[in-house]
Amino acid sequence: MTKCKRRLLPAEPYEIDALESWFSDLSAEGLHVQKANALFATFIEGEKKRLLFRMEPKQDAIFPALDESQAEERNAQHREKGWSFVCGLNRFYVYAAEEGTADYFATPEEEGAYYPDNLKGNKFFNSIYAELLVIVVLIAAYIFVLHRQTTYDWVEGFANPFCNPLILVFAIFAGQRNRGAIKLQSSLAAGEPHHQPTDWQAPHLRRKHRLYYVCVAGMIAFVLLPFLPNVFSFSDRPIAEVKQPLPMISLAELENDPDFYAVDSYYQRDGNAKEDWWEREANLVNSYPTLGSPVDLAYNQAGRIPNQADALGEPYESVLWVEYRRLAFFLSPKEYIKEYLGRAYETYETTALEDTPFDYALLAKGKNHTRLYLVSGQTLLELDYYYGDADLTKHYDLYEKALKEMQKK
Numbered sequence: 001m002t003k004c005k006r007r008l009l010p011a012e013p014y015e016i017d018a019l020e021s022w023f024s025d026l027s028a029e030g031l032h033v034q035k036a037n038a039l040f041a042t043f044i045e046g047e048k049k050r051l052l053f054r055m056e057p058k059q060d061a062i063f064p065a066l067d068e069s070q071a072e073e074r075n076a077q078h079r080e081k082g083w084s085f086v087c088g089l090n091r092f093y094v095y096a097a098e099e100g101t102a103d104y105f106a107t108p109e110e111e112g113a114y115y116p117d118n119l120k121g122n123k124f125f126n127s128i129y130a131e132l133l134v135i136v137v138l139i140a141a142y143i144f145v146l147h148r149q150t151t152y153d154w155v156e157g158f159a160n161p162f163c164n165p166l167i168l169v170f171a172i173f174a175g176q177r178n179r180g181a182i183k184l185q186s187s188l189a190a191g192e193p194h195h196q197p198t199d200w201q202a203p204h205l206r207r208k209h210r211l212y213y214v215c216v217a218g219m220i221a222f223v224l225l226p227f228l229p230n231v232f233s234f235s236d237r238p239i240a241e242v243k244q245p246l247p248m249i250s251l252a253e254l255e256n257d258p259d260f261y262a263v264d265s266y267y268q269r270d271g272n273a274k275e276d277w278w279e280r281e282a283n284l285v286n287s288y289p290t291l292g293s294p295v296d297l298a299y300n301q302a303g304r305i306p307n308q309a310d311a312l313g314e315p316y317e318s319v320l321w322v323e324y325r326r327l328a329f330f331l332s333p334k335e336y337i338k339e340y341l342g343r344a345y346e347t348y349e350t351t352a353l354e355d356t357p358f359d360y361a362l363l364a365k366g367k368n369h370t371r372l373y374l375v376s377g378q379t380l381l382e383l384d385y386y387y388g389d390a391d392l393t394k395h396y397d398l399y400e401k402a403l404k405e406m407q408k409k
Contacts, residue, residue: 003045005031011205012212013038013090014180016055017198018205023053023094025200033096036089038177039213052099054083054195055092057185091181134179135172151331152339154292170215170222177212239283239299246285247405249383249398251301251320254390259305266302266319268386282319295326297406310387318388324406325380333380334360337373353393357400363393376403 007026011018023033023041028050031043056074071093075085083095188194239246252260267277282302289296300321308316327333341348346366353361360375369386372393381403385392 004034005043005045006040007031007043008040009036009038009209010200012177012180012209013092014177014184015198015205016092016184017194017196018200018202019089020053020055020195021198022200023096024050027051027053027096033086033094035087036094038090041089050099051096053086054095054097055089056095057092057188134175138171150339151292151335152343154331155290155325155327155336157288157290157292170218173211173215176208236281236284236286239285242285245405246297246299247324247402248299249320249322249395249402251303251318253398254320254385254392254395255303255305255318255388256390257305259307260303261306262301262303263317264302266317267314268319292328292331293325294328295324295406298323316388318390319386321382321384321386322402323382323384324403325382326406327378327380329378331378333375333378336380337362337375341371356396358396358403374399374403376400376407379403379407381406 009019010022013019026033026043028048030045030048032046032051033041033043033053035042075093078085078095081097083097086094086096088094252262262283264282265279266282268280282300285297285299287297298321300319302317302319304318305316310316325333327336341350341364344366348364348366348371350365351363353363356374358374358376360373362373364371364373369384370392372383372385374381374383381399383392383399
């Protein structure tokens with residue numbers, strides 16, 4: 001039974017001189033290529049006999065010079081000269097012939113004659129200026145999209161992954177394959193000599209080839225980043241199951257009532273004119289790190305005081321959401337707070353708090369809840385207090401301690 005072996009390509013597909021030499025060297029070892037793509041080639045074991053190989057661009061969007069209807073005619077012409085068609089490789093045809101039995105494949109002038117006149121000579125779209133133009137347009141588009149992203153978009157995770165500077169770098173380097181193919185096409189159309197014996201093991205060829213796949217993998221990873229599992233990202237996990245220590249701010253300490261007791265569920269209003277209630281689970285932790293907020297940790301607590309009642313006659317109930325964020329260095333926590341409140345579905349009465357141990361403190365009161373924002377450096381502590389009547393501004397020492405613990409993470 002004939003054995004098949006796969007080998008990774010040692011160079012980019014447009015490095016035709018190197019790949020032709022590679023195929024020839026492997027044929028001398030008894031490995032004869034049967035099919036190939038831009039990543040690897042498949043060989044079968046056979047007679048150890050060195051063959052000559054030639055690669056020729058085929059009909060493709062980036063190689064419009066070859067008409068598909070003429071491909072079979074050209075294959076027949078090559079067969080007459082002793083060259084047999086082997087396979088396709090990316091945007092190329094691969095031909096093989098035995099040493100000493102085949103006529104020349106084609107002179108540079110004859111090979112250049114296959115291409116239309118508009119590809120020959122020092123044309124603008126075949127020169128380095130075209131490559132620079134693509135890079136400039138890419139950078140301009142990146143800056144335009146980046147400029148439109150708000151602090152809120154970055155922090156909440158709505159910022160497009162393509163805004164990340166690494167995506168720009170990856171995209172430019174990943175484009176080397178197309179740029180290399182265009183340069184090769186121009187070179188062949190100009191009648192420049194190719195198909196020369198080349199050291200396919202040259203380090204620069206391997207580096208260039210590997211860099212392409214690193215850049216492609218990097219782009220894919222950043223595009224899929226919001227969907228990839230993250231050991232530091234979780235949602236709706238009970239506090240008891242979270243192994244890492246949490247910088248807790250206890251709702252019981254804020255209420256400071258001996259009759260207050262914690263509960264595992266609470267009633268939440270839906271905000272309609274007729275206030276309906278539904279039950280929601282309490283004591284959950286969630287975390288959603290984003291590009292704008294690499295550290296994100298939030299948890300909720302709920303509790304009741306049985307001997308008190310709210311305005312609807314229900315037992316006194318309060319809910320506390322605590323969220324810690326560490327914003328990226330290029331974002332302003334204060335600007336995020338402003339944009340967040342500006343997008344809120346209800347109007348808040350805001351008060352900037354003075355004489356606090358924090359860089360910035362803001363109290364925002366809504367219909368049935370209060371938000372307290374505390375900023376220390378790039379770390380933001382947000383407390384969302386619902387339904388209760390505790391004064392959040394009386395516990396700065398508790399918040400400061402929790403913030404310091406958070407900043408260590």
